[in-house]
Amino acid sequence: MELAHFLQIARSDEPADLVLRNGRVINVFTGEIISTDVAIAGDRIVGVGPDYEAREEIGLGGRHVCPGLIDAHVHVESSMVTPPQFARAVVPRGTTTVVTDPHEIANVAGADGIRYMLAVSAGLPLTVYVNLPSCVPATHMGTAGAELTADDLVGLADLPCVIGLAEFMNVPGAVLGLPGVLEKLVAFRGRVIDGHAPAVSGKWLQAYVGAGPGSDHECTTVDEMLEKLRLGMVVFIRESTAAKNLRALLPAVTPSNARRCAFCTDDRHPADLLDEGHIDYLIRLAVAEGLDPITAVRMATLNAAEWFRLRDRGAIAPGKRADLVVFSNLKSFRAEMVFAGGVLVAQDGTPTGDWPIPTVDDSHVRETVHVKWERLSFAIPACRDGERVRVIGVVPDQVVTEHLVEPAKVVDGLAVSDPERDLLKIAVIERHRGTGNVGLGFVHGLGLKCGALAGSVGHDAHNLIVAGCDDTSMLTAARAVGDLGGGLVAAAGEDVLGSVPLPIAGLMSDQPVETVRRQMDRLVEVAKSLGSSLHDPFMALGFLALEVIPALKLTDQGLVDVEKFDFVPLWVK
């Protein structure tokens, strides 16, 4: 809208487009609740006060109104659906802005993946800002589909909706000032750089902060959070599917430091989004734990907007974007109406009206599974030097693993799975470039009694991971993932028993979120029928290749002892 026209309406020389009458407006600037009206023109708020005339009125009957919620850090890919479908899950919950880190798709498709995420997000009721993935690949001990150098990132930095750098997870690189790493920090000096420093403290943390990253979403204890706040980091309190930190961190939030705190979800699976919710769930949880509701709303709005320098949102005031949430109960936040850019886009948890359906050429992010099947073998020859093997120990509901050592079961000169001891063979198959790389090892804790599970979601390089009780099942499952062009599969023998197709980069479905959720539910049932006792065995599987999280992980290049930050042999002498 032209400023001159905006001013006509603001002065009441012209009627507004919409007035929300008789709301209890959460003023995030002052921490007050003020009973009044909100006038909207186009996609903007023009006035907060009485006596605005408008073409349309909605009476709120004293219900609360707050700014649209902001997720400070999320990987949309982890929802297993594309941004338009993600929006349908989170906008009805009250989220109108997310800062996403397209780290997953970038590991598969590089800059093309980032451009795809931006393109497919355009025009949604959800504003999708991108913070660029700072560390692709995560390390050079795994083979990703792409590498993003400082120059590559600078080339993307001025695209619309790009803010800065996301979770700078290469802490040693930053603190030690390693080449290639320092260039990224220097290139983005003056822009937003989000940090990622789990359990880093003392002088290393001081150096890390001095190097540029200014936020963190990896705190797990009050002490860690306070140390980071004191150094000036803005802390995003995270409640993801895999990492639930909110209850542990909330005691660190005080009236004096709350302005430096925000909320994020990082990774949330479809069932959690649909059943629990999104940022609204974090608000509910925080308030139930005793946080002042207005402070919770400020953390979910103004505080995040300030950190990301999003000066057009995060508050209800003249000139701000008309992203608004109407709700009844301060103690149990549930969005009843959601306005995005002045338009009612959801009511009582359901999208309303016609949402735009972006038509985007996604050919660059499809057909991303490239494996030379004819050369593939899972055979592990027995070793003359030892009878024991290293085994990745799954820890339920954690992304960390144990570093176990167990006697191998050897049959006909080959080490094989031993389901009786819950000792399954696992393979990580490079799937981006057809290098033929296959990392082989063993895993304990998946619980399969027969068959195999496979998937193209394998943080962070997203190679094809398969684990199973026998090589035939493993090959069936892995090939089925390839045939789908990416996805999750359960197989037994030569039979595919269930699958979730993820044709977009091998990470995301092209189906509605409700469909994906049903497919996932069914697939997990199949996995359980094969013996798995885990809540979500595919999520566990997907993190077994993440070579930056302790203790023992497997990449396409081999077993990684994360604490030593180096490869280790499978066999133990």
Next chain:
Amino acid sequence: MELAHFLQIARSDEPADLVLRNGRVINVFTGEIISTDVAIAGDRIVGVGPDYEAREEIGLGGRHVCPGLIDAHVHVESSMVTPPQFARAVVPRGTTTVVTDPHEIANVAGADGIRYMLAVSAGLPLTVYVNLPSCVPATHMGTAGAELTADDLVGLADLPCVIGLAEFMNVPGAVLGLPGVLEKLVAFRGRVIDGHAPAVSGKWLQAYVGAGPGSDHECTTVDEMLEKLRLGMVVFIRESTAAKNLRALLPAVTPSNARRCAFCTDDRHPADLLDEGHIDYLIRLAVAEGLDPITAVRMATLNAAEWFRLRDRGAIAPGKRADLVVFSNLKSFRAEMVFAGGVLVAQDGTPTGDWPIPTVDDSHVRETVHVKWERLSFAIPACRDGERVRVIGVVPDQVVTEHLVEPAKVVDGLAVSDPERDLLKIAVIERHRGTGNVGLGFVHGLGLKCGALAGSVGHDAHNLIVAGCDDTSMLTAARAVGDLGGGLVAAAGEDVLGSVPLPIAGLMSDQPVETVRRQMDRLVEVAKSLGSSLHDPFMALGFLALEVIPALKLTDQGLVDVEKFDFVPLWVK
């Protein structure tokens, strides 16, 4: 400093340059006081914690350390000294950053004046940021020395140390969307735009905020301040020589809204700077009035830094500029040591070490008084139509005036001064372009019994103002101002009785602040000996031409009824 070298020191692989040991560090992020050390390398803080080795150590013995103070809005010209001398007055008080609005010199010398202020501030222990004067001239009812259009301002916007737009005082222009005004707001959208909206409220305030200005330093009441805070304005609480608002506004500050409040001094004369102080004075005053001392420090540091997006300062944390103030008593803030960019620059209120003396070509801002003396006449012919004249009524210690009407004293067909009734003739002589414009009128309240006072400081156009008991004294005083190339003068008959030379744009001395203060004290004594009863008659005189402040003012073009925003005749029928 190169980031790699910074990191070596931050990791303690290399010693720091300086460590301040055993301080009680004010953590403005969390609102805590933490006993620890501060390590400095070059002009940066490298670490806040124990165990840093350094080439030099200073023991603080448990004294407090806070970030260098920030003045959010000041016209340095009002100190009557140049920025290097201003710095010598305020840095020893703890101020290490100011955001100045060179509005006064810009009215005299336009962009050249702004460039001069930037150049002469370079390298000082005081960081001088410039917010560009948004409204030069203030109106077209007075003749300034320059005009700054939107294009002119854009041309200055990317100079080093330029932030955005200062006090957008043309409220009607902004709210009504007038041409020439709107262009400035649109051109600076996305940058910092400071507001200036005294007593504006309701829909006009909403429209004004929507138009762009996001701060205000003109609040005088709690209600006004709360209304502005609620609309998202950051409020600078002001305590200037002429406008003392702190005590009245402090009750509006709450723990919930304090993050949106900062401090500013606007205009402070040399005696106030030297006797009371600068931002330190506002902290002392606020704490004495009951404000929590840490909140006061946050307002004077982090809050201002956040509003102006000065991300390298306003806090004590790794990577921030090492601008630090050491003081003993939380309840009576007095800077004992001041560090600017890691260097000790003042101790116990006195500058230490060698401060750089900028050598700048100031020829563009000297010789700014251009009056055609031969054509000058103060004669006011009597009028057939009336016997009464409008008279500007001085209100002590205020910049507003009264609009009086009094019988004229007519001698030989001319209206003349009548000191017995404290009715003095006043003239505003255009001094920039030699147009020959002279506005003539009468003033009540200066109190002179004989002689005349004149000055080249005349807000905002800064024409030459002279008021006196007879035309000869007035001419002597005015010509003496011209002979000085600008300044303040007291004269009687043909004798100059005292003066303060202000050769820089007719606004600033080229002498030390202590010298100017002594000159001013003497000149005010002379004015008092002539009969003036005012605390500072030259300050009163300097605001009589400010045609945007009610009620009756005189410009070089004539008498202005500010409430009607138009010229009015001298004679009343």
